[in-house]
Amino acid sequence: MKQFEETLYDAVSQQFRIDKLYFESKTDHQHLMIFHNAQLGRVMTLDGVVQTTEADEFIYHEMMTHVPVLAHGNAKRVLIIGGGDGGILREVCRHNIDHVMQVEIDQAVVDMAKQYLPNHSAGAFDDPRLDLVIADGMEFVRSTDRTYDIIIVDSTDPIGPGEVLFTEDFYAQAKRCLADGGVMVTQNGVPFFQPDELKNTHQRLQQRFRDARFYCAPIPTYYGGFMSLGWATDDRDLCKVSAEVLRGRLDQAAFSCRYYTPEIHAASFALPQYMRDILVN
Numbered sequence: 454m455k456q457f458e459e460t461l462y463d464a465v466s467q468q469f470r471i472d473k474l475y476f477e478s479k480t481d482h483q484h485l486m487i488f489h490n491a492q493l494g495r496v497m498t499l500d501g502v503v504q505t506t507e508a509d510e511f512i513y514h515e516m517m518t519h520v521p522v523l524a525h526g527n528a529k530r531v532l533i534i535g536g537g538d539g540g541i542l543r544e545v546c547r548h549n550i551d552h553v554m555q556v557e558i559d560q561a562v563v564d565m566a567k568q569y570l571p572n573h574s575a576g577a578f579d580d581p582r583l584d585l586v587i588a589d590g591m592e593f594v595r596s597t598d599r600t601y602d603i604i605i606v607d608s609t610d611p612i613g614p615g616e617v618l619f620t621e622d623f624y625a626q627a628k629r630c631l632a633d634g635g636v637m638v639t640q641n642g643v644p645f646f647q648p649d650e651l652k653n654t655h656q657r658l659q660q661r662f663r664d665a666r667f668y669c670a671p672i673p674t675y676y677g678g679f680m681s682l683g684w685a686t687d688d689r690d691l692c693k694v695s696a697e698v699l700r701g702r703l704d705q706a707a708f709s710c711r712y713y714t715p716e717i718h719a720a721s722f723a724l725p726q727y728m729r730d731i732l733v734n
C-alpha cells in the first residue's frame with residue numbers, strides 16, 4: 454500500500470497510508486494531493502506538507518475563527534487569506550457577519566477541495582456574503598482600499614507561495630487593512646520544531662501592532678505538539694475577554710463546536726515555558 458511521507462523537517466517525518474488517491478497534480482503554484490486514509494478520512498497535502506484532514510480539521514478551523522470573532526464581539530467584515538480548503542470560510546459563515554472576502558492564490562485547491570473535501574466548506578463557497586478572489590494575498594493587501602474587522606491568514610508554511618505571507622511587508626500592508634479595534638490571526642507553525650518561525654513572526658508583528666502574541670491549539674496531524682496561532686491587534690484588551698463574556702457571545706451566536714469552548718479560548722493564550730523562552734531569547 455502506498456504511503457504519504459511528510460518531510461517538513463530533516464530528521465523526523467510522519468507517514469500516512471494512502472488507502473485511496475483522489476487527486477495528485479502540480480497546480481500553477483504547488484503540488485496538490487488529496488487522498489483517503491482509514492484513520493484520518495480525507496487528507497490534503499501541498500508541496501509534501503499536511504494541510505488538513507477530515508479527522509482533526511475542526512480543531513484548527515474553530516480556533517482560528519471563533520477566538521478572534523468572539524473576542525471582537527461585533528465583527529461584520531472578515532478577510533481570509535489562503536484557506537482554499539474552505540474550512541475557515543465554513544466557520545466564519547456561522548457568525549452574524551455582513552461580508553467575507555477570501556483571497557486564495559490557487560484555483561485548483563478550491564476546485565479540488567469542493568470536489569473531494571466537500572465537508573470542509575459544507576456549501577460555504579455558495580454563501581452570498583462571500584467574495585472569492587483568486588490572487589496572491591500579498592498583492593491583495595497591498596492594493597485594496599477596504600478594511601476588515603478580522604483578518605485570518607490561513608496560509609501554508611513559509612515555503613513556496615506562502616513565504617510572502619510571513620514578511621514584514623505583508624504584516625505592514627495587512628495592518629493597513631485592519632479596521633479600528635480589529636485583529637489579525639495567522640497560522641504560525643509548530644514551535645517545538647519551528648522555533649524560528651515563532652521568533653521571527655513575533656519580532657515582525659511587534660513592529661506594527663501594540664499587542665503581538667500567540668495562542669495555541671493541539672492539532673494531531675500538525676506533528677510536534679502545540680501549534681502557535683499569531684495574534685496581532687492594537688487593542689490590548691482583546692485577548693483578555695473573560696470566559697463568561699465569551700460564553701454569552703457563543704450562546705448568542707447559537708451554534709455548537711467540537712473543540713472551541715470559552716474556557717479553552719481564554720486559556721489558549723497561556724503559553725508553555727518553552728515557547729516563552731523562544732520569544733525572550
Ligand code: SAM
Binds near residue numbers: 503504559609615
Ligand atoms: N491549515 C493549513 C495549515 O495550517 O498549514 C493551511 C491550509 S490552506 C490549504 C493553505 C492555503 O494557502 C492553500 O490553499 C494555498 O494555496 C494558500 N496560499 C499559499 N500562499 C498564498 C498566497 N501568497 N496568497 C493566497 N493564498 C496562498
